Amino acid sequence: MRRFAVPSPSFSRRLLAGGLSLVALASAATPMAWAQIALPGAGANKGAPLSRNEPVTFRADNVAYDSHNGIVTWTGHVEIWQNDHILRADKVTFDRNTNVAAATGNVAMVEPDGEVLFADYAELTQGLRDGVLTNMRALLASDGKLAANGARRTEGKVNDMSRAVYTACKLCAQHPERPAFWELRAYDATQDVEHKRIEYRDVYLDMLGVPVGYLPFFSTPDPSVKRQSGFLLGDISPHDKQLGTYVTLPYYYVINRQSDVTFIPLLATSTGPQLTTAYRSRLNEGSIRVTGAIAYDTNKQDGYFQNGNYIAPEDSKGVQGYVYSKFDFALNQTWRYGANINLASSADYLRDYRISGYGADTLNSNAYLEGFGSGAYSRVDVQFYQGLNRGVINQSELPFVLPRYIYSYFGEPDALGGRLSLNTSDFDLYRANGTADERGQLSLNWDRPFKSDWGQIYTLTAHLDSEVYNARKLDLVPNYYAANAATSGQALPTVAVKMNWPFLRPTHNGSQLIEPIVQGIAAPNSGNSATRLLPNEDSLDYEFTDTTLFSLNRHEGVDRLDGGARINAGLHGNWTFNGQQIDALVGESFQSHIQKNQVPNSGLDTHASDIVGRVMFTPASWFDVTARARIDHNNGNVHFADGLVNVGPSLLHVSGGYIYSSNSFYYYYSNNLRTSSPPSQFFQPTNEATLGLSSTYKQWRVSGYGRRDLANNRFVAVGADAAYTNDCFMFDVSFNRLYTNINGLNGDTSILFTLTFKTLGTFPVNG
Template sequence: MRRVADIAKAAGLLALLTAAAPLATATEAAAQKAQAARGAPPRGLQGKPGDKLLVEADELIYDNDRGTVTARGNAELHYGPRTLQADSVRYDRNASRVFAEGNVRLTDRDGAVVTGDRMELTDDFKNGFIDSLRVQQTVEQRGEVVRTRFSAPRAERIAGEQTSFEYGTYTACEPCKDNPEKPPLWQVRAAKIIHNNETHTVYFEDSRLELAGIPVAYLPYFEAPDPTVKRKTGFLTPRFLTSTAIGTGVATPFFMNLAPNYDLTVTPAFLSRQGVLGQAEFRHRLETGAYSARVSGIFQTTPSAFLPGPLGAGDRDFRGSVESKGRFYINDRWTTGWDVVGVTDKWFLDNYRIRNQALVSDYFREAVSTAYLTGQGDRSWFEARGYYFKVLSSFDWQKEQPVVAPVIDYEKRINGPDPVGGELRFEGNITSLTREATDFQGLPRSNAFLFSPSVNGINYPLYDTCSTFTRSTCLIRGLAGTNTRASAQVSWRRSFIDPLGQVITPFAYLRTDAFFVNPSLSGFQNALVPTIAKIGEGSSGRVMPAVGVDYRYPFVGDFGRLGVHTLEPIAQVIARPSETRIGRLPNEDAQSLVFDDTSLFEWDKFSGYDRVEGGLRANLGGQYSVVTPAGWYANVLFGESVQIAGVNSFRRGDIANVGLESGLENRRSDFVGRFQLSPNQHISLITRARFDQADFGVNRFESGITARFSPFLPLSVSAFYSYYQAQPLLGFNNRREGITASATYHITPNWFLTGSALLDLTHYLDARDSYNDALRTYLANPIGAVPLPPSSNRFYLSGMSLGGGYQDECTTVSLNYIISPIATALGVRERNQTVLLRVELKTLGEADLRQNVGTPISADGIAAVR
């Protein structure tokens, strides 16, 4: 036996071994010894280029009698993309086998790490046997790094592409650091596990799922894609469905990977009361974008489980939906796409628990379909859209919803020409919409004995009807017919800073609008509306020029550790003619008027183009802020707006009474203020309010706090309180007051509790809620009846969720109890109560179970159980 020792330490020995080298002769062996002494690889062990085994170790031992080479001490062998590391590696050239012992670690070409006590492999590492095998594979799923682990007392590696584990286990959970022998949170144990790296499939034979070492489910055979696979044909995790109307059922999605860039998912759902609900979703990715389409449908076997029309779809045998979404990049500046949904009836998606991202919210149930084209330049923006609104509430009328097409917006900013300088800005907007029926909102009646008929067992208050329009009882949210408006505005501004630090910003703008109104006079609630509301038919125009100046004088003081303090008075004056044709033009996009600190210094305080502010107005105020080296930040702003001359645009209400009771309707507006405080980056408090000009009473108040107390306390909270004074002319007879709050507390790094609540503090003031008491009083004594006071329950829980769960690197389990309002916009007291259980075993799949508790009977179109 001949030995070459410690050469790698001194000279960094690299030995190149042929994959199937012949046994060397005595003469060759002598030459090899001389070459090794010089630090060169043995001549007989040099193979063909690209077919070599690279060995690195502290010590190499050559046994020419047995035809072996042994690498000891930090042995590391490289063959192509594979690397083998061990305390000791013996290469048998006669058998072309590699024997590795002690802390054996094999890294495959895809990054998978195989470890074991002992490995017997072919010289290309593709085949062999492994004792006490452990495989760790790191992949990324949904932007999260996941590590999967296989283990077995013995395994066989076949052709480098397949590994067979005898009595193996599979999990994505990290082993316990303190007690590695402790079973993981979950694992799949099987008599045989076969991992095929070529097809990226894992096969389990005679398997069972264990939770904390306890068997909970048994499957004689199943297969799943390995964690590296993002798309593979096969069954996905089933979803369970249950409700009184559809019964109990299960949806079994089957995914078909038709090509690398498109796929199809078919999901039949077998329901005990209604039959088979079919769903199919097709997704296609192209070079310039992607699109998807989903269809759903069912021929109901028990339509009577749902209410008859117009309160439900109980008179329909077939129900279904079509959804599609697409987005395409024309080039680096232009994008086009769509997001549409169509349904046979407004209750279908909710009745059959079909998830749809186009739903706006649980408060105002509607699906918004849109198609768009957008373009963006260096200092410009273009967008063209069309909208279709599908209402999904039993209490909304589809004919009142507009079809809006097109909505075109364009904005361009350029530097002003010399010697004017500054910035020039051009804005343009074209909006056209069509509505079949005029959208009225009746103002609440003060008479408590005027009620609507019962709807599905629920009685609702009667607002003043508006089939005959009068301004004292009705608001018009939208006119029937076709209304088109084209608007353009060019503006200029430039800031000057004098030696004293005063900032003076003169500005000017010119706004023009053209209206084309073609009202519909057909229908019982459309006739005479334009005439009574004095809406002009045909074309009309409006021009609004303006000049103004913005003045600010910040006083800055640096007080060292006390921070930098800034006091800044602000004055803004805008001169323009009075607004014309107030109330004689449609108002579709300028109905959301909120006067607070964010709009105090806006040139035009209306939210859209249909209204334009006019008259000579001054906006006055000031703010104080402080920033400390310790990270404290505080800011206070206070001010008001004063109408100096001309017609006050907010004093004359239009057909939706916009402007009235806004705080701007008087010559001197209400006071508005804001207070912000952030002691550090984890806590933020903001409060804003509007105070009455006459008595400083609070007309509007909002305050909220968000806080994350980690690492001192694993708690994050947010709470917001809102108060709005009554606005009878806008349809709100009583003040509105409420609290929304949410919190998450981590009991441990893995266990957490979470909750949220929505409290309506003025629900008892709503005349609608006194219906039953007042009706009983009226029936008992119709002549001398006196309305009973509403319920005194001040704290009405409109919505709530409570839950908790567990989350770690391999498992997510959550259980939530959810109370959500139904048709909140109408003030209905009934609420959905749902228990939601969600379980995710990463790399295996996820499942959720949603169960309604209680009996919602008002707005979901479901009949009482029979």
């Protein structure tokens, strides 16, 4: 079989220069003969399929006419075109008796879509519509290359080829006869020019010239096609923990120019079948994406114990399904609206069929309307949560937010040189088995910066937080008050002055900065919210670090407020040299009263808080480290620490992470704290480390990671990945092992092999 051969560069340049501009050809100054044969019904239809009713134009350096035999011979840069279809050759002989044109010598045919056909010899009839080519080679879109011993062209729409070879790989310029990295080698093939599809019969897949696969029939879109209906490469797994052996065979259907749908049937040996449907639509005003499935799950579920509690099995046998949808639309230039709807019949169903979302605590859904103005933002939405991790979450205790309204405004500088900002977050929240409440909230903030003659930078802040609540079932999760219902509120005015005093010293290769920071905050004592029946929805967690050292309210929300007088002090330093830097901050808070709304070991249990600090060190482009900590100022015990480090070039890169907390805050509210203490899990330290390694060398990439629970001396997750990539092929194998217990399932292992062939698609194999 003939391998791909690339025409000479000089000919390719002549082809591109001469074939893309008919006007330039017609007005060329080079002496040559040219003529146009106008057939009946001819018209200018640029880019249309070949038709006998269109004019055919000839052009050549020399023309010879044998009147006795009715033969016309063109030689020297011969060009024949009809519409945007162009034929070029060194010599063309046209027999007027048979209407057959024979082209020899650097034969090339250019199609309107940019496809170029090369041949040693071509016979064409019916204009350029029918013909026979020997030793055909074609340059397609996306670097596609197609070759055949011979080809027959019919009606300008179909090319039938014998002994065809296709690849999208680059060929060796020094040795073009060498096999491509991969190629399809077929006994025969048919290229449907009109419908942009290529069909191969008795086809082999060769890798580096070695056959590795065979298919009796294979069909693929032309490389120039972006979207076309047809079967896609499916997924196959010889063994899966829940599915057994399974296969998928997706079918992609193009509805119109902006919409399509994909059907993915799944057949498995260990459970029932599943049909997944994915719909997409891109409209002028927005987009729609909906993915859903229906399945018949035959896996038997068992109950399990978690934290000493028995969790009954879900009713997840029989017909199951899920829907994930996303809608985003623009109402006008200011307003947009949309929805994200994510629902599943059961968490075990998501696990059994390996559906994305399994392993998370909840599936979140919302619908929203939001607007963007000059310095303003407004949003109203509704929210719904479906619990997945039943060992930790009770569905009846999850909230419905019906609705929530957010508004934020940041004004321009006023006559006094300050800026006013306004924020409100209001909601109506319902739980079937828990606190239901409505909240109206308003925060006002005014900042006025100014400088002193000594270089201090001052910021004067006047702030007001206010909330009003109407609550029911306050005696249930997450508040557990003694009262069942209450209408309550709070307001906290705050005045603060912050001073930054930077001392900057330029150096020959950078600069050095020492910056003392002092902040004074004055507000009424907020007291203990437990005595005022104030619901708590957005301030359940509390974390005092360098990021909240100078915050007016160190809670993550506004249901709990920081009152009283306090002084925050810190020292910031920065050294920049040769484009690298060291940046550090250390500070402490001194408060007049002890806040009663924090969880234990928050760092604010005494008048003098824990010492917080961070350091960022980037001594070189291939090394950076960030670390922060919270340390008891009395005994030096570390209550919180985390860090990230990245070391090394791409040839060998090491990344690591570490986190430590003296308590596990996630479990703090799992018990009724009014009648009992926090559970034992709360007092167990969080102590985890993560290590990752990666290496990239030329076309190879390998990586691995491990996450270990140091407190319990066990792994949380490990994984590895290896990949090879070149201009037309990618092979990737990944391994992941989870050791966590989710819904009674202890650990999960997955291996995924992925082969991607340029212009053909991706073929995944699960292990």
